Amino acid sequence: MLSNLRNATQKLHEELEKENLAGQIISHDISLEDYKLLLLQNYIAYKITEAEIAKYIPSYQSDKSDQLAKDLENLKVDTSISEEFQDKFNITSYEEALGAAYVVLGSALGGMYISKEIPNCPELNEISRPNFFNGDREGLKAWNKFVKKLKAEDFNETQIAVASKKAQETFEFFGSVFRETSLIVQNS
Numbered sequence: 290m291l292s293n294l295r296n297a298t299q300k301l302h303e304e305l306e307k308e309n310l311a312g313q314i315i316s317h318d319i320s321l322e323d324y325k326l327l328l329l330q331n332y333i334a335y336k337i338t339e340a341e342i343a344k345y346i347p348s349y350q351s352d353k354s355d356q357l358a359k360d361l362e363n364l365k366v367d368t369s370i371s372e373e374f375q376d377k378f379n380i381t382s383y384e385e386a387l388g389a390a391y392v393v394l395g396s397a398l399g400g401m402y403i404s405k406e407i408p409n410c411p412e413l414n415e416i417s418r419p420n421f422f423n424g425d426r427e428g429l430k431a432w433n434k435f436v437k438k439l440k441a442e443d444f445n446e447t448q449i450a451v452a453s454k455k456a457q458e459t460f461e462f463f464g465s466v467f468r469e470t471s472l473i474v475q476n477s
Contacts (some may be wrong), residue, residue, distance in 0.1 A: 290452060291436060292446045294391045297453035298360045301460035309467060311399070317409045324413055325366050326474055328421065332357035333371045334466040337378050338389050338459060344384035351393060351431065356420035363417050370473055380455065384448045385441070388455030392463070394435045397428025
């Protein structure tokens with residue numbers, strides 16, 4: 290299952306990284322306004338995907354959207370546009386939930402790397418300590434627990450295909466949220 294998910298999403302993952310504002314954190318040239326937009330984009334995508342995943346995986350735990358909500362509140366960013374995306378992503382099975390969880394939990398690895406670069410961004414010197422890009426290892430622990438769970442289960446080809454397709458759709462959803470949110474914010 291794991292290698293199929295990785296192979297099915299590799300290209301989409303690379304494309305999303307190229308168009309994501311997080312790259313500006315890595316290069317240390319992100320503005321405060323772009324940082325706020327990055328947090329808003331992630332808040333919308335995580336809030337919706339986490340709620341859907343939890344419907345089919347009761348033990349699923351992720352607090353990414355809660356962390357993002359705190360950061361956005363600290364920066365006084367209005368999150369009401371998240372409602373415009375509410376019906377654009379849904380999950381209908383356990384296997385689909387696994388595919389989406391692969392994307393959401395897997396992002397912890399990149400988040401840890403990004404968190405180390407925030408102090409090097411001159412425009413972000415005045416922000417309070419981030420809740421989302423916090424660098425703690427809890428996200429990594431959740432990822433490792435998820436991987437262990439995937440390896441412990443036996444999946445048939447159909448289940449793997451369903452999970453892989455939803456993982457791809459999750460990356461596509463994140464990409465559309467990032468693009469559409471940018472347009473909405475620019476036009477407001």
